[in-house]
Amino acid sequence: MTIVNMESLRMFCDVVEQGSISKAARKGFVSQPAVTKQIRQLEDRYGAKLFDRSEQKLELTEAGSTLYPYAKEIIVYYQRSQEAIRQVIGGVIPTLNIGATLTIGEYILPEILEKYSRNNQDTKFNLRLGNTPDILSKLKDTTIDIALVEGMVDNDKLDDGLVAEKFSTDDLVLITPPQHAWSDCDEINLDEIADEKMIWRESSSGTRIQVETELKKYGVDQKIQASMEMESIQAIKNAVEAGLGVSIVPKITVRKELQYGMLAEVNIKDFHLTRDLYMVQRKTRFKKVGLQNFVSVLQTYLKELT
Numbered sequence: 066m067t068i069v070n071m072e073s074l075r076m077f078c079d080v081v082e083q084g085s086i087s088k089a090a091r092k093g094f095v096s097q098p099a100v101t102k103q104i105r106q107l108e109d110r111y112g113a114k115l116f117d118r119s120e121q122k123l124e125l126t127e128a129g130s131t132l133y134p135y136a137k138e139i140i141v142y143y144q145r146s147q148e149a150i151r152q153v154i155g156g157v158i159p160t161l162n163i164g165a166t167l168t169i170g171e172y173i174l175p176e177i178l179e180k181y182s183r184n185n186q187d188t189k190f191n192l193r194l195g196n197t198p199d200i201l202s203k204l205k206d207t208t209i210d211i212a213l214v215e216g217m218v219d220n221d222k223l224d225d226g227l228v229a230e231k232f233s234t235d236d237l238v239l240i241t242p243p244q245h246a247w248s249d250c251d252e253i254n255l256d257e258i259a260d261e262k263m264i265w266r267e268s269s270s271g272t273r274i275q276v277e278t279e280l281k282k283y284g285v286d287q288k289i290q291a292s293m294e295m296e297s298i299q300a301i302k303n304a305v306e307a308g309l310g311v312s313i314v315p316k317i318t319v320r321k322e323l324q325y326g327m328l329a330e331v332n333i334k335d336f337h338l339t340r341d342l343y344m345v346q347r348k349t350r351f352k353k354v355g356l357q358n359f360v361s362v363l364q365t366y367l368k369e370l371t
Contacts, residue, residue: 071143074136076103077115081133082206085123134226141207145353159355164193164200164209168298169342172318174213181362188355197271201227204345210353211360212345216271229345233367236316237276237338239331242308248329255336259288262310264301267294272340276313279338302328315340
């Protein structure tokens with residue numbers, strides 16, 4: 066019976082992900098001949114060429130492309146089995162690798178991690194923050210165990226092996242300084258926004274794109290004459306509080322400021338914006354130790370919040 070070496074599968078995946086044998090060797094702190102030997106042993110065991118080495122380029126063959134997702138999952142399951150056994154015998158600290166977009170990472174995750182840690186004090190967290198495509202890419206290559214992202218996530222458009230589930234909805238709200246004339250109004254008309262300086266996130270921001278798209282439907286975007294851009298929600302909040310303009314931001318990011326009267330929320334007549342928050346996981350038979358408990362805490366926290 067032919068047994069496939071786990072190290073050969075790991076080296077194969079490294080070559081695929083790094084794009085060359087030399088880069089895979091550097092990552093694994095081994096020599097290039099050692100990597101080549103592992104790949105050839107794997108090809109011998111499967112009886113198929115995994116890479117096409119013609120014309121000075123290294124490209125996956127059809128057999129290599131077929132093997133890669135299986136090899137990746139075998140390695141992940143092997144690592145998880147080790148973690149599970151070591152936890153049973155008390156030899157390892159459970160680690161959860163969590164990826165999140167900036168808003169979720171800065172305004173939602175801290176409270177969730179605090180609640181989770183109350184009953185799981187020995188768990189270690191590794192956090193990765195970035196935009197939605199970057200975080201989903203890290204989930205696909207198993208750098209993280211779960212992705213928490215915002216915006217539209219369509220299961221039909223996700224990479225194979227990933228599944229998304231909406232875990233909450235957040236309102237986008239108009240904020241002003243507490244002393245602003247609008248703060249005493251029950252609501253304003255949408256056209257009135259054009260009379261104020263609008264403070265935006267950078268043009269690539271998903272929230273900004275969503276707001277501008279909706280304003281464009283009503284022809285309001287072209288009427289806004291004065292505006293400024295800032296690269297963070299915190300900078301926008303500080304600018305609005307200082308009276309430099311108004312902004313439309315995720316409500317989750319201004320809960321404390323609204324509660325303590327540092328900012329005011331103003332309703333817009335017949336105009337209501339929301340965005341969905343998603344958790345994305347890999348389709349897998351065996352969940353990582355602690356991951357399901359984390360998801361339960363997340364869902365409970367958001368039910369209490371809303």
